[in-house]
Amino acid sequence: MALFNWKKKTAVVNEYDESISGKPEYELQPVKVDTNRNIEDKEFDLNIEKILENWEVYHAIREIIANALDEQILTETQDIQIIKKLNEWHIIDFGRGINYHHLTQNENEEKLNNDKLIGRFGVGLKDALATLYRHKIGIRITSKYGIITLLQASKTGFDDIITLHAKIEDSTDKNMVGTDFTIIGCDDKDIEIAKSLFLKFTNSMVLEETNYGQVISKEDDVSYIYINGVKVSEENNFLFSYNITSLTKQIKKALNRERTNVGRTAYSERIKSILLASKEECVICKLVEDLQQYNSGLRHDELSWNDVAMYASRKIGDFKKNVIFVTSDTAISTPSVIDDMKMKGFEPIVVPETLVNKLDDYNQGTEIDSTPILTTNKFISDIAEKKKYTFVEEAQLSSLERDIYSRLEDILGLIGGKPIEVKQIKISETIYESEIFAETVGLWDSSEGIIIIKRGQLKNLQSFAGTLIHECMHAKSGEDDVSRGFERTLTDIIGVIVAKQLNK
Structure with missing residues (x-):
């Protein structure tokens, strides 16, 4: 009896794709089948209704590796x-051995209950x-239970429907x-290519x-996203690659049969969980380093997640005790503060203003469970608290x-007299309680209208006059060190002094 299958008049359709049967736009045509079949061999109908047409050979090999x-x-x-x-590739595991029963499963209870495994549904x-x-591509599956190969054959009871069958022969090694x-x-x-889809082989x-x-x-x-060691997605703007080993319901739902192109929405929360549990210095320092790239537009996407940015900023203190978080505005408008930080041995880290505000809120909040995070405001307030006149x-x-x-x-006369902003000029033994790095020899306290000069500057006229004029220029300009306003005022007063001396 001749065997037939539905075939489209204008295009060839896969011979064992049952999904097209009975449609009027198809016609019956003869199909080649294996005429050399041994009637004693067992044939198992794989009952494949639809082929994954977008799968390439390496996708199939990936599934075999995953099963192993x-x-x-x-x-x-x-x-x-x-x-x-020779010309044959072998993928070998040393487990229990496959048998034809494994070809019947739609869902594998053993795999469904183990989140560490790659497979889930038993259809891969x-x-x-x-x-x-x-x-x-030829395939031969050998275990102690038998040897499995493939062929096309008619579906039992339906000679006109051809499907893919597994032919099972007796094993030649029952102790395999x-x-x-x-x-x-x-x-x-x-x-x-198939191996490259597994973290294990990279x-x-x-x-x-x-x-x-x-x-x-x-x-x-x-960056590559792996789930239990199998690549499921690629990211072009991630700082790291990730292997997710604890699956959420959303991830399980997103894992389709192909296990490719899983969307970020499925795994982003789990990646956040991984980062928020990180404690290694190499990870935390790289996160904080990347935080500073926001102005350049080179910051990676993980650092746009506020909770990750906050966590990294908090954890960096475990490895670096001299870090201060500042905004780009602070770095530009008050460079003297940055300069002061560096002189005192601190490392300013420029981050978004929104993050600095959150860090300041954290320092003020009740949730704080460790050393406060050093920011510009914290640095200035700490300095103020350390004043000891x-x-x-x-x-x-x-x-x-x-x-x-x-x-x-006489010195004040050289600059046109005491600036009107200055109420008092005082000498003090100390200015700050402790000064480990750079000594402060003079200070303009705008809130009190007082210039304080450290007693040590009275060792000679030059040091006293220099410090006094310097602090007067702060009072007169209302500007910090290293600012344009301060430099302009200082330049003007140098001109005044020189003119007076030359016109004597």
């Missing part, structure tokens, strides 16, 4: 092998077999351990492992110091 890796995890056996012998292997057959998937006639490139370095997954170094411009009356000065101090009005 899952079996390795489930049985806690040795690493799988992927080796080539059948998809792989169908794809290899479509591409005319594991399963040997032999792939015949595939291109070596397909094997390499040279990527795991930077940190958390309860939610791994942070992985990025090898090139593209020990004023010295003129009568307490030595004779040399009194002689120098007595020239106060």
Whole structure:
């Protein structure tokens, strides 16, 4: 009896795609089947209704590798092998061995209940077999339970419907351990592409492992997202690659049969969880370093997540005690503050204003559970709290110091007299309680209208006059050091002094 299948009049349709049967735009045409079948061989109908037409050979090989890796995890056996012998590639695991029952499952309870596995639905292997057959790639599956190959045959009871069948022959080695998937006639490139889809077969370095997954170094411009070691997506603007090992409901729902092009919305929350659990210095420091790229437009997407930016800013204190978070506005408008920070041994980190505001709020909040995060405001307030004036009356000065101090009005006369903003000029033994890095020899306190000069500047007329005029210029300009306003005022007063001296 001749066998037939529905075929479209204008195009050839895959012979074992049942989804087209009975449609009026198709016509019956003869189909080639295996006429050399041994009636004693067992044939198992794979009952494949639709082929994944967008799958390439490497997709199919990926599924076979995934099955082998899952079996390795489930049985806690040795690493799988992927080796080539002559023109045949072998993917070998050392587990329990496959049998035809594994070709019947739609959902695998064992896999569904284990979040560490790659497979879920028990259909990936059948998809792989169908794809290899479509591409005319030979397949032989060997275990102690038998040898499985593929052929096309009529569906039982329906001679006009041709489907893909698995032919099961008796095993030649009843003591064989594991399963040997032999792939015949595939291109070596397909094997390499398939292997590249698994974290296990890359040279990527795991930077940190958390309860939610791994942070992985990025090898090139593209970041890869893995789920249980299988690549499911690529990101062009991520700082790291990631391997998610704790799956959420959203991730499970997003994992389609192809396991490719999983959207960011499915895994972004889990990646946040990985980063918020990170503690390694190399990860935290790289996050904080990337925070500073927002002005240049080179910041990576993870740092646009406020909770990640906050966490990294808090954790950096575990590794660097001298970091201060400042805004770009502060760096531009008050460079003297930045200069002061550096002179005192601190490292200013320029970050978005919104983040600095959140850090200031954190410092003020009740949630704080560790050392406050140093920001510009915190730095200035800490400096203010460390002020410790020990004023010295003129009568307490030595004779040399009194002689120098007595020239106060003469010095002020050189600049046109005491600025109207200055109410008092005082001498103090100290200005700050402790000054580990750079000594402060003079200070303009605008809130009190007082210039404080450290007693040590009275050692000679030059140091006293220089400090006094410097602080008067702060009072007169209302500007900090290293600012344009201060420089203009200082330039003007130098001109005044020089003119007076030359016109004598």
